[in-house]
Amino acid sequence: MAVPPSPDAFFLYGSSPSLGTRTILSFEDGCNMNGSKRSFFGMLGTDEIVNEDLEDYFHQPEKKRRLTTDQVRSLERSFEEENKLEPERKVQLAKDLGLQPRQVAIWFQNRRARCKTKLLEKDFEALQSSYNSLTAQHEALLKETDELKAEVISLKEKLEMKERVVESSDLSTRFSQESASEDEVLEVPKSTSKQEDACSSRGDVFIPGSPPYTNGSQSPLLDPCDSSYIFEPDQSDLSQEEEEDDELSKNCLVTASVSPKQEGSNQCIYEFSGLDQAFWPWS
DNA sequence: TTGTGTTTTATTGCCTCC
DNA sequence: GGAGGCAATAAAACACAA
Numbered sequence: 001m002a003v004p005p006s007p008d009a010f011f012l013y014g015s016s017p018s019l020g021t022r023t024i025l026s027f028e029d030g031c032n033m034n035g036s037k038r039s040f041f042g043m044l045g046t047d048e049i050v051n052e053d054l055e056d057y058f059h060q061p062e063k064k065r066r067l068t069t070d071q072v073r074s075l076e077r078s079f080e081e082e083n084k085l086e087p088e089r090k091v092q093l094a095k096d097l098g099l100q101p102r103q104v105a106i107w108f109q110n111r112r113a114r115c116k117t118k119l120l121e122k123d124f125e126a127l128q129s130s131y132n133s134l135t136a137q138h139e140a141l142l143k144e145t146d147e148l149k150a151e152v153i154s155l156k157e158k159l160e161m162k163e164r165v166v167e168s169s170d171l172s173t174r175f176s177q178e179s180a181s182e183d184e185v186l187e188v189p190k191s192t193s194k195q196e197d198a199c200s201s202r203g204d205v206f207i208p209g210s211p212p213y214t215n216g217s218q219s220p221l222l223d224p225c226d227s228s229y230i231f232e233p234d235q236s237d238l239s240q241e242e243e244e245d246d247e248l249s250k251n252c253l254v255t256a257s258v259s260p261k262q263e264g265s266n267q268c269i270y271e272f273s274g275l276d277q278a279f280w281p282w283s
Numbered sequence: 284t285t286g287t288g289t290t291t292t293a294t295t296g297c298c299t300c301c
Numbered sequence: 302g303g304a305g306g307c308a309a310t311a312a313a314a315c316a317c318a319a
Contacts, residue, residue: 064292066312085307106293109306114291116307 066109071097075104079111 016179067075085093085108094101228274 066291066314087304103292105305107291111293113307 013273067097067099067103071099075107075111079108083112083115 075093078093082089090101090104090108093099094104097104172181
């Protein structure tokens, strides 16, 4: 897009067709000897240009000239006030700084582009730091999840072990009860304190959400009509199991307490506290 | 001094608005 | 249709290490 010479420009335009594009020289730039030492225009004053061999001059390639620090400072100040440039302000700035209005417009345009790039970089950094933070949080949560899963598995194993211990204990209790009943029939009645003691110390396990097995008939293993479960309990094994049971209770994170839920009944219930209902895999 | 990367100035082409 | 903005790009100016 060829930019036509602006009527309000204070510049010299190359008239030679061989130039291809116009050559712009502001008064200030042309007179400014403090410009870049490599600048073609910085080495020539306006009068010099006029008086030099025009043919040679117009055959010089067009050179860009950087704005002076004062010009840039003024433009920056103006940009801070308002990053858009109204025509009046553009002309005024151009006059004040000795620049072509189009140069001012281009400077603002490029300045807006730089501003946008900086803003994008800032946004990118903010997003990146946010992403890093979220990634760290995610990793921490994954780790925590793994730890909790491992804990669940460990607790399940302990619980299963405890259930086995309680069931075998329950069976032995029932077996002794039945033996006692037979004794009552055949001999002089005896106290049942033994059974009560056994029950009070080793009741059924009550787990929220799980089917409660009491030493009644709820457990299929304890169905009085089913004689297949009957076996001879080994008392030495029982005492050993009791010890193991105590050990488990100590190590278990879940606090298991024996609490008689029904006063006077021989039903004893283990309550597990400290874990949410939702924690239990069967709930 | 020179090669190379970065910054700045300027151009081009396209788009939107009036 | 012209003015002005923007993105992409060219190219000069500049900085700096080797």
